[in-house]
Amino acid sequence: MPNALLPICISDLGLIKGDRPVLQGVNLRINEPGITVVMGPNGAGKTMFLRCLHGLITPDQGLITLGSLTVAGSRDEQAMVFQQPVLLRRTVLQNLAFAAPWIAKTDPRRLIQALESVNLDDRADQPARMLSGGEQQRLALARALLSEPALLLLDEATASLDPASVLLIESLVKVQSARGAKVILVSHDQSQARRLADEIVFISNGRVAEQSPADQFFTAPQTPMAKAYLAGEILF
Amino acid sequence: MDALSEAFRLIITLDADLFEILWLSIRVSLSALAISAVIGLPLGTWLAIAKFPGRKFFILLLNALMGMPPVVVGLIVYLLLSRSGPLGWLGLLYTPSAMIIAQVVLITPIIAALSNQVIEHLHQEYSDTFYSMGITGSRALMAYLVDARYALTTCILAGFGRAIAEVGAVIIVGGNIDHLTRVMTTAIALETSKGNLTLALGLGVVLLTLSLLVNALVIGVREYAAKRQYA
Numbered sequence: 001m002p003n004a005l006l007p008i009c010i011s012d013l014g015l016i017k018g019d020r021p022v023l024q025g026v027n028l029r030i031n032e033p034g035i036t037v038v039m040g041p042n043g044a045g046k047t048m049f050l051r052c053l054h055g056l057i058t059p060d061q062g063l064i065t066l067g068s069l070t071v072a073g074s075r076d077e078q079a080m081v082f083q084q085p086v087l088l089r090r091t092v093l094q095n096l097a098f099a100a101p102w103i104a105k106t107d108p109r110r111l112i113q114a115l116e117s118v119n120l121d122d123r124a125d126q127p128a129r130m131l132s133g134g135e136q137q138r139l140a141l142a143r144a145l146l147s148e149p150a151l152l153l154l155d156e157a158t159a160s161l162d163p164a165s166v167l168l169i170e171s172l173v174k175v176q177s178a179r180g181a182k183v184i185l186v187s188h189d190q191s192q193a194r195r196l197a198d199e200i201v202f203i204s205n206g207r208v209a210e211q212s213p214a215d216q217f218f219t220a221p222q223t224p225m226a227k228a229y230l231a232g233e234i235l236f
Numbered sequence: 237m238d239a240l241s242e243a244f245r246l247i248i249t250l251d252a253d254l255f256e257i258l259w260l261s262i263r264v265s266l267s268a269l270a271i272s273a274v275i276g277l278p279l280g281t282w283l284a285i286a287k288f289p290g291r292k293f294f295i296l297l298l299n300a301l302m303g304m305p306p307v308v309v310g311l312i313v314y315l316l317l318s319r320s321g322p323l324g325w326l327g328l329l330y331t332p333s334a335m336i337i338a339q340v341v342l343i344t345p346i347i348a349a350l351s352n353q354v355i356e357h358l359h360q361e362y363s364d365t366f367y368s369m370g371i372t373g374s375r376a377l378m379a380y381l382v383d384a385r386y387a388l389t390t391c392i393l394a395g396f397g398r399a400i401a402e403v404g405a406v407i408i409v410g411g412n413i414d415h416l417t418r419v420m421t422t423a424i425a426l427e428t429s430k431g432n433l434t435l436a437l438g439l440g441v442v443l444l445t446l447s448l449l450v451n452a453l454v455i456g457v458r459e460y461a462a463k464r465q466y467a
Binding site: 054075076080088089098127144 | 370382465
C-alpha cells in the first residue's frame with residue numbers, strides 16, 4: 001500500500017532562534033519509502049529540521065507538505081521518538097495504555113505483544129521510570145509504534161544506549177520500513193547510518209548540503225563538508 | 237505542669253467537650269479541603285498548561301492570594317453572609333457552613349498556586365511528548381493530575397495544615413459559639429483569655445499532634461514517590 005505521507009516536500013524552510021538562523025532555505029523532496037538518515041555536524045539544524053517536520057516548531061518561513069497533507073493535518077499519521085525518552089509516572093503497561101486507550105479497551109493483548117516486541121513483557125507492572133536508559137527508549141519506541149504511523153521520526157534515539165538496545169531498536173526500525181512506514185532518523189553514528197540508511201540527507205549550517213542514496217554518500221560524497229565529516233574531521 | 241498533666245488527662249479520658257471541638261474542627265477543615273481541592277487542582281493545572289493573554293497576571297494574583305490575611309478573608313465572608321449582605325438570605329452566618337466557606341476562600345489559592353508550580357514543571361517535561369501523542373485538552377489535564385498525584389497530595393496536605401490551624405477567619409464568621417461553631421483554634425484563644433489553660437493546652441497538644449501527623453504524611457508521600465521515580 002502506498003504511503004499517504006509521500007512525497008515529503010519542503011520548500012524554502014527557514015527558522016530563526018534568537019537572532020541566529022538555525023535553518024535557512026531548506027529545500028528537500030523525499031519521494032521514496034525506506035529509511036532516510038539525517039546527518040551533519042553538531043548544531044547544523046538536524047533536530048530543528050525534524051521538529052519542524054513533526055510540527056513541534058512552526059518555521060518562520062517555508063512550506064512543508066506530506067503527500068496531500070500539511071504538517072498539522074498529518075499529525076495523527078506521525079510518531080516521534082526523542083533522544084531523551086519521556087515516560088509517564090506510571091507502570092510500563094500503563095504507559096502504553098495511556099498512549100492507545102482504544103487498544104487497551106478493545107484488544108489489551110496487543111499491548112503485551114508490543115512489550116514483547118521490545119523485550120519488556122516481564123517488566124509490565126514496574127514503574128516505567130525505574131527502567132534503564134535503553135529499556136526506557138525501547139518502551140518509548142513501542143509506544144510510538146502502537147499507532148502504526150506512516151511516518152516515524154527518530155531524533156538520536158539510540159545515542160548512548162547499550163548495544164543490545166541499539167540492535168533491537170534498529171531491527172524494529174527496519175520492520176517499520178518494511179511495513180511501508182517512512183522512517184526519518186537523525187544520527188551522528190556513521191556505522192548506524194551505513195547499517196540502516198537507504199538515503200542520506202546531510203545538513204550543514206542550517207542548509208541541506210547533500211541528499212543522495214546511502215551507497216553514493218559513503219563512497220563518493222559530493223560536497224567538501226560531507227567529505228570532511230565522513231573523514232572524522234571536527235566541523236562547526 | 238499541673239495544667240499540662242490535666243490536659244493529657246482530658247485527651248486520655250476522651251473528654252467529651254474536647255472531642256466535640258476536635259470533631260467539628262476536622263469536619264470543617266476536611267469539608268473546606270475537599271471543596272478547595274476540587275476547585276484548586278484543576279484551576280492550578282489549567283493555568284499551567286493553557287495559553288491565553290493575562291495568564292501570568294492570574295498566576296501572580298493566585299500567588300498573592302496565598303498570603304491573604306485570614307482576618308481579611310473573615311471580614312469579606314462576614315460582609316457577604318451578614319443579613320444585609322448579598323448572600324445574607326442564605327442564613328449561613330455563625331454556622332459551620334460559614335466557616336467552611338471562609339476556609340475555602342483561604343486555602344483554594346494555596347492549593348491552586350502550589351499545584352500550578354508542580355504542573356508547570358511537569359508540563360515542561362511532558363509537552364513535546366503529549367503533542368507528539370496528540371494528547372490535548374481534558375485528557376492532558378487529567379494526565380497531569382494523575383502523574384503529579386504525589387506532589388499534589390503534599391499541596392493538599394499543606395492546605396489542610398493551613399485550614400486546621402486557622403483562627404482569624406473562622407472566629408469572625410463562626411462566632412465561636414459553644415457546641416455549634418467552636419473549633420480548636422478559637423477555643424484555645426477563648427480558654428486562654430479566660431485563664432482556663434487546661435482545655436487550651438489539651439487542644440494545643442492535639443493541634444500540634446495533628447500538625448506533626450500531616451508533616452509526617454507529607455514526608456512519607458514524598459519518599460514513597462521518590463522511591464518509585466514518581467516524584
